[in-house]
Amino acid sequence: MNIRFNRRGALGITAVLALGLVWWATSDVCVSAWVFQGVKVNRCPDGNFRQTVGLRVDGLAREVTGAVQVSALAHGVTENAGERLSAPVRRLEASLFLVDSEGKESPLALETPLEQEDYDFILRARVKLPALPDGDYKLRARVTTPLGTGTEEVPLALYAPARVHVLTDRPLYEPGHQVRFRALVLRAKDLSPIDGRPGTWFVTDPSGEVVLEQRMPAGPWGVVAGDFPLDRGAPTGRWTARWTSGDVSGEASFQVKPFTLPRFRVEALSTRPFWRVGESPIVEGRVVYSSGAPVADAAVDVSWNVSGEWPAPLEWLDAKAKDGLPRKARTDASGRFRLALPRVPYDLRGQATLSAWLSATDPAGDQVQGGASVLLAEDALSVSTVTELSDGLVEGYSNRVYLRATTADGQVLPGTELTVKRAWDPRDEGVSAVTDEDGVAAFQLDPGPPVNVVIPPMPVRRQPPPPPVGLSSVRDLLSDTHSPALEDQLALERWLESLHPCARFVPPEEGSIQVTLGLRVAAGGSVVDVMSEGSPLAACLASVVRARSLPPGRERMLVLTLNVFDPGLPSFYFQVLDVSGASEGLREALALAALDARDCLPGALSLPAPLPAALTWRTRPKQREVEVGWSSLPQVQGMLPAAHLSCIQSRFSRLVLRAEPESAMGVVRFTASPASGGSESEVAQATTLLGYELRVSAKAGKEELGSTKLVLSPAGLPRARLRATPVLARAGDEVRMELLRGPDFHGELPKELVLRAGEKELKEKVENKAVRFRLPEDFEGWAEATWEGAVARVYVAPRAQLALEVTPDKTAYAPGELAHLQVHTRVDGKDGPAAVGLFGVDESLSQLVPLPGTGALDDLRPAPTVSSPAFDVLDGTALAMGRIRGANAAAATLLRVSGVPQRDGGERRVSLSVSKPFEPEVELTEPFYRVLSELAVQARAWEESAPQGETLSPAGMAKLWEKALEACEKRGEAVTDAFGRRLKLSRLPPELLALTDPRAVVVNGTRLPEDVENWGAWVAREAP
Secondary structure (H helix, E strand, O other), X not given: OOOOOOHHHHHHHHHHHHHHHHHHHHOOOOHHHHHHHOEOOOOOOOOOOEEEXXXXXXXXXXXXXXXXXXXXXXXXXXOOOOOEEEEEEOOOEEEEEEEOOOOOEEEOOEOOOOEEOOOOOOEEEEEEEXXXXXXXXXXXXXXXXXXXXXXXXXXXXXXOOEEEEEEEOOOEEOOOXXXXXXXXXXXXXXXXXXXXXXXXXXXXXXXXXXXXXXXXXXXXXXEEEEEEEOOOOOOOEEEEEEEEEXXXXXXXXXXXXXXXXXXXXXXXXXXXXXXXXXXXXXXXXXXXXXXXXXXXOOXXXXXXXXXXXXXXXXXXXXXXXXXXOOOEEEOOOOOEEEEEOOOXXXXXXXXXXXXXXXXXXXXXXXXXXXXXXXXXXXXXXXEEEEEOOOOEEOOOXXXXXXXXXXXXXXXXXXXXXXXXXXXXXXXXXXXXXXXXXXXXXXXXXXXXXXXXXXXXXXXXXXXXXXXXXXEEEEEEOOOOOOOOOHHHHHHHHHXXXXXXXXXXXXXXXXXXXXXXXXXXXOOOOEEEEXXXXXXXXXXXXXXXXXXXEOOOOOOEEEEEEEEEEOOXXXXXXXXXXXXXXXXXXXXXXXXXXXXXXXXXXOOOOOOOEEOOEEEEEEEEOOEEEEEEEEEEOOOOOOOOOHHHHHHHHHHOOOEEOOOOOOOEEEEEEEEEEOOOOOOHHHOOOOEEEEEEEEEEXXXXXXXXXXXXXXXXXXXXXXXEEEEEEOOEXXXXXXXXXXXXXXXXXXXXXXXXXXXXXXXXXXXXXXXXXXXXXXOOOOOOEEEEEEEOOEEEEEEEOOOOOEEEEEEEOOOOOOOXXXXXXXXXXXXXXXXXXXOOOOOOOOHHHHHOOOOOOOOOOHHHOOOOEEOOOEOOOEOHHHHHOOOOOOHHHHHHHHHOEEEOOOOOOOOOOEEEEEEOOOOHHHHHHHHXXXXXXXXXXXXXXXXXXXXXXXXXXXXXXXXXXXXXXXXXXXXXXXXXXXXXXXXXXXXXXXHHHHHXXXXXXXXXXXXXXXXXXXXXXXXXXXXX
16 A cells, blocks of 8 residues: 655644544543553543452363463542442463462463453463372462553362371370371372372360361371370360361361279170070179289179060069079189079070170279170071062072071071072972082072961060059158158058059049149048048049058158059940930049949950940939939840949949939940950061062081071062173183063163273173173273163272281280380282381270271272162172172172262362452551541640630641641651542541541540531532
């Protein structure tokens, strides 16, 4: 393009420039801010712009590409209305740095440069963090704009997913002890130790207060140790030690309380693993000092508890019964004692455990506690089952059944021949199989059609009813303490048996009634007066009490509170038939008489029985007593014997109504009902269900180990199933998958099947309804195959197997002697290094608090999720820890696995945004109070130097404010706000301006004008 300049052209350019200036002047944009500072705002700021930096990261992780955004925002304020201005800074440059935990700053390499898009004013870049050690880092952005240079940073917690386990050297401490704790941190992906991982110890007291916070990284083998001295005045209770690293932590709790280790211990053990019907269990025990010496003549108190579905005989748990469980024993010269238990009843069902709580007291009076248990078993053999079909069996089908056999006390029976027969079919020869190392045998069973299985009932142990009458409280109103004498208390308790017949007046539906009697007793002991309420029960009790006496002595006035219970007698139900309206008063009188007649009925009544006679009645006006008679009824089966009729008729001979009745007549039919708890419906009954009852017997060689019954329920075949063989495999093994179809399956078998082994997918063709896979040589963990909703799983245990041996140099040591321990570690059968922690405590500490067992570290290894443990004992943890050795046991356990553990191998990506808020009011506070302090000095000086009678007007206060500003500026103190503007009264916010009011600054009130002018209004008007 060619441009010619001439006089006209020059004038044209000048005109264009002039037009541009006019547009800038009239447009809604602050030209200077736009041109020189890169900030587009509609009005020019009063003072300087202030900027804040924004930093945003998305998806940052080590060796993973993420995004970073950097921006700057300008803040200002207008001159007139004080309107806030905010707009992005359009011209900016930035640099990114990575800051480690020690504050060292390193430039961060970018995959793409920091550039901004046309549509916004944000710098963007792609960033890939290097392979850094675990730790807390910061990403720092340094931004340069026409407004200046600013920085912003975001925290980057770069930690690999991990598992942390914390343990203490013992679970119980006293105030003043040294607590030692240790943490183990393992990478979640492969359970390898993470050396040098940063972390912090926290110790929390029972109130939740953190009493120790100490940064301490993990050392070699991922182990970090710490300790904490307990003060002698440390609070007692449960404390917590926690080690936190990134977003994971582990904690262990321990108790702090004063304690004394027991000088001796009590031990007891059943002489047999279990006891069967007809046998008399024996428990033998001993009481010994910690040194091993016997404690002779020690008293042993025993309390018992029974657990299980079978109810123990009531007399066993009755401490007063002669044929109950033994409650006391005493040690002989060797410190031993013996407990002989009653014979096991023949109604034992299943298993029951007798738990004994022992308390031994030595001759010095010290006590220790211990325990023992006695197992009662109906059968010597115990079996549990797992099937492929919800633990049920399918009729007319070859069912795969896994049976686990143990003795009654749970001892596994490996290598034992199990025989399973149909219990209802005497011709069934049964099938046999041999158990594996875990006592599990696999069978293929056709149970035949389901039958009615009768399960015998548990015996019923009815608790004896409480005494019908009990003494709740006694007060003597003539005594200063209101407490009766001891001999009176004993005499009153002897009265109770004579009051029992009155309990028949307690209605069965109420159960119990509390009655209060007032007694006046003469000095000779005779009862001279009795006060009671008007009920028949109270009247009966009062009539009996009147005939009793107390020991002679002083005069007494007693208040007795009696609890009266329904004695469990049969009761009456009656039906009133009338000619012309029977009143409710008659029904009330009949009900009271029916209660009185309860003791006339036979106690052994088991079925409702009508009376052989009906009561005829007649009421007349102004006559409250009812005319009664009896009419015989035709004899029918089940009627009450006539021998009881005369007693009953005597109780209904006199019926008195409370109110005057109308003229009426009719008959009443009575039915005797059995007492509550005496009907046939409460007798134990057998349970009948549809299923399969199997007889299982065990034999080891030629020795018969016992037999038992097993009941299984009917089940149905699913649409499709997968069966893997073997289920416990090794890397490189061949695994066979069988495809099993059910009757509801429709369609074709798949041509190929996929086995997911970790991150690899193995595909093989299906041939003859089966497929074979070869596991990778380096594979460990879980492999899964799915087909039509069916799942089959195979587990490959980790190759590395660790073994530990600890042997002392001597079998016994004298007090004060130093012991040497030899620690030997083997990895995969070969000598190898390992991290070992040794914790030793006095064994007697276990009498005060449970000590950790061998499974304390089980939570570190991920375990599969199981719907319920196989055979109620084999769970996912046992499978993952290699505690299941038998192939049948492993296959049964895998049937219960509902989900395999997912190891978290990926790092957490960091995504967050930070931007410091701009708060000009905060930055205004410091310079304002500096000037306000100087203003007070200026005001004191004016009050002292001004002529007498002169007052300080608002304008004078404004002048003093200017003098205060000038004095501060001479001292080099900043007197500007956040935008660099000099502090003017008219710019101050109302809450700060109120502090400069003359009446708030001037001390002498005579120096203020009597005419008060509003200070805020004056400043707003004059704008000083």
